[in-house]
């Protein structure tokens with residue numbers, strides 16, 4: 226494998242990724258976008274597009290007429306002025322931005338349109354925003370979990386935090402399988418399906434998924450990687466000292482976080498309280514950072530192997 230080939234593969238993955246992680250779909254039908262300016266908004270009109278999520282309008286397409294055969298019955302149907310959805314649903318989420326003055330506030334995002342700047346709510350400083358690279362959907366779900374923490378929906382915060390981690394696990398599994406294959410050839414739709422089937426059928430439990438991703442990205446078991454990267458666990462150890470004495474951190478995450486998620490999703494338990502949600506959100510954020518560290522570990526290994534000077538997350 227030459228350096229040039231692996232470098233190309235990495236770049237190709239980055240290019241493809243920018244298309245594949247998109248959500249919402251934008252304005253494929255070319256209809257004009259209806260903007261509604263929020264009263265408190267001081268940015269450009271384009272950034273102010275938060276509502277509505279869709280509208281319907283009469284189709285200008287052809288009318289359909291003719292006999293349809295359904296078994297022995299024969300009937301006619303004329304479709305007059307069918308409605309079509311003119312605007313595609315877009316994901317809405319927010320992410321926290323911290324200003325130099327110490328103020329942290331949430332910036333709203335709709336679809337894939339990241340605002341270029343944000344204004345500090347305390348000191349009014351304009352802050353330039355760099356569009357995040359990585360698992361944008363997972364970030365959106367984690368951001369929504371943070372919003373639910375603020376609004377006091379403890380049960381939903383737990384479900385969303387768990388979903389964000391699961392989303393990141395499969396994102397990294399797909400990402401690195403694709404990059405590895407790109408060193409040889411371009412992945413096909415069948416490759417994607419094969420990996421998805423493997424994830425669905427062979428790596429079913431959350432504990433197995435931690436191991437699968439840790440093995441793929443670091444070549445080590447999950448707990449071994451953590452024992453060598455203890456700085457990732459500082460905040461969790463501080464807030465939940467029981468985690469420090471856990472024999473297996475993997476099992477600690479599964480038991481204290483994912484079992485709670487399962488009790489909600491499988492058994493309808495919906496009366497979790499603030500301390501439960503706070504612990505789950507802390508564990509979810511810690512796992513998010515662990516996965517980011519594993520991703521960085523894998524990238525450094527790729528760079529070292531092929532001496533690629535890549536930059537990025």
Ligand SMILES: [Zn+2]
Pocket residue numbers: 324325326327328345346347348349350
């Ligand atoms: Zn500020």
